[in-house]
Amino acid sequence: MSDSEAAAAGDGRRAGVIFIFFVLMLDVLAMGVGIPVWPDLIKGFLGDDLPRAVEIGGYMGVGWAVMQFLCTPVQGALSDHFGRRPVLLFSMIGLALDYVLMAVAPNLWWLVVGRLISGATAASFSTANAYIADVTPVEKRPAAFGLMGAAFGVGFVLGPALGGYLGSFDPRLPFWVAAGLGLLNALYGYFILPESLPPERRMKFSILRANPIGSLNLLASSRKVAGLATANFFYLIGHNVYPAIFVWFAQYRYGWTPRMVGIALAVVGVMSIIVNGGLVGPVVKALGTRRSILTGLSFGIIGFLLYAVGPTEEWVWVAIPVAALWGIYGPAAQTEMTHSVDPHMQGQLQGALASLMGLASIISPGLYTQVFARAIDPASPVHVPGAPFYLAAFLLVCAFAFAWWATKPATAQAPAE
Numbered sequence: 001m002s003d004s005e006a007a008a009a010g011d012g013r014r015a016g017v018i019f020i021f022f023v024l025m026l027d028v029l030a031m032g033v034g035i036p037v038w039p040d041l042i043k044g045f046l047g048d049d050l051p052r053a054v055e056i057g058g059y060m061g062v063g064w065a066v067m068q069f070l071c072t073p074v075q076g077a078l079s080d081h082f083g084r085r086p087v088l089l090f091s092m093i094g095l096a097l098d099y100v101l102m103a104v105a106p107n108l109w110w111l112v113v114g115r116l117i118s119g120a121t122a123a124s125f126s127t128a129n130a131y132i133a134d135v136t137p138v139e140k141r142p143a144a145f146g147l148m149g150a151a152f153g154v155g156f157v158l159g160p161a162l163g164g165y166l167g168s169f170d171p172r173l174p175f176w177v178a179a180g181l182g183l184l185n186a187l188y189g190y191f192i193l194p195e196s197l198p199p200e201r202r203m204k205f206s207i208l209r210a211n212p213i214g215s216l217n218l219l220a221s222s223r224k225v226a227g228l229a230t231a232n233f234f235y236l237i238g239h240n241v242y243p244a245i246f247v248w249f250a251q252y253r254y255g256w257t258p259r260m261v262g263i264a265l266a267v268v269g270v271m272s273i274i275v276n277g278g279l280v281g282p283v284v285k286a287l288g289t290r291r292s293i294l295t296g297l298s299f300g301i302i303g304f305l306l307y308a309v310g311p312t313e314e315w316v317w318v319a320i321p322v323a324a325l326w327g328i329y330g331p332a333a334q335t336e337m338t339h340s341v342d343p344h345m346q347g348q349l350q351g352a353l354a355s356l357m358g359l360a361s362i363i364s365p366g367l368y369t370q371v372f373a374r375a376i377d378p379a380s381p382v383h384v385p386g387a388p389f390y391l392a393a394f395l396l397v398c399a400f401a402f403a404w405w406a407t408k409p410a411t412a413q414a415p416a417e
Contacts, residue, residue, distance in 0.1 A: 102118070
């Protein structure tokens with residue numbers, strides 16, 4: 001390859017990574033932009049019936065997670081067959097048009113349909129991560145996946161903030177703005193994004209790999225992949241303690257207003273950006289992937305225990321940066337798993353991992369809310385407001401055990417005599 005060709009390939013990879021950054025950021029923004037305005041939108045259709053609105057909102061959240069679970073492996077398998085570029089562009093355009101649907105929804109049922117479509121079209125995590133695996137050498141993947149984690153953090157901060165600000169003018173305005181951002185990114189991708197998967201490395205589409213259960217078969221392909229996938233499942237459920245219970249926990253234990261909760265969650269997102277965007281690459285380079293995985297999970301365990309035991313709100317501000325350091329885990333674990341499967345199966349791998357994310361998103365809200373309700377029930381024999389965070393810490397201990405087992409170097413066999 002000539003110098004000019006190498007330079008062009010490098011420019012294409014950089015353009016692709018920039019596009020993927022915004023794909024993931026907008027996917028996460030899609031989860032958060034409606035959080036501040038859902039109550040007003042839903043109550044507007046129900047005549048200000050708050051209990052019913054809360055119930056409907058919960059159903060919509062579960063429906064969104066179910067659609068993520070069902071559709072993410074489909075996108076991953078389609079990208080293994082047709083290439084990453086068309087699947088990513090289709091997902092971005094579909095998500096943008098769905099924002100328009102929710103912005104003009106004339107009744108509650110259209111809003112529900114829009115939320116379900118949003119779950120399906122925003123299920124591009126698998127394809128985005130497969131793209132990164134395609135274009136990034138193994139030794140640079142921790143930093144690249146760390147950058148994708150930073151995109152998650154940016155979306156986590158911007159989504160609720162953007163929705164809250166724009167929603168103060170009109171509860172439908174956040175969806176119009178999100179639609180415009182999605183279409184701009186799709187337009188950028190159409191003209192700039194190169195394909196990362198050449199035809200000779202593509203696979204025939206198979207419904208067995210595309211369905212969420214069949215896609216999980218790949219995760220049993222080796223001890224390392226199976227163990228790290230199991231660790232990732234526990235990790236994901238642990239992570240979901242934030243969206244599932246933090247607002248209720250902070251209001252009950254510390255008397256925080258929604259504004260204070262929003263500030264705290266924004267700080268969580270900012271710390272995630274710092275860790276994933278700046279620390280992951282150097283830390284993994286210094287420690288190696290195995291020690292980075294275990295170190296990241298250790299910080300998560302300590303952080304959640306600080307949340308659980310902290311009697312005053314000051315403990316929260318100590319717990320946030322400590323827990324944020326668990327962000328080292330994700331990119332290191334992703335690197336280990338992508339290195340353990342064939343290059344042409346990266347989309348299927350990411351689809352399977354995203355299916356685990358979908359399962360965790362379905363399980364977590366009911367799990368944590370039920371635990372918290374029992375923990376603060378006056379009739380309960382033991383009053384433990386921090387119970388959800390004790391549970392999250394325990395789940396990370398389970399993740400640590402599986403990750404330690406999966407990445408343990410194989411014992412060398414003694415030579416035959």
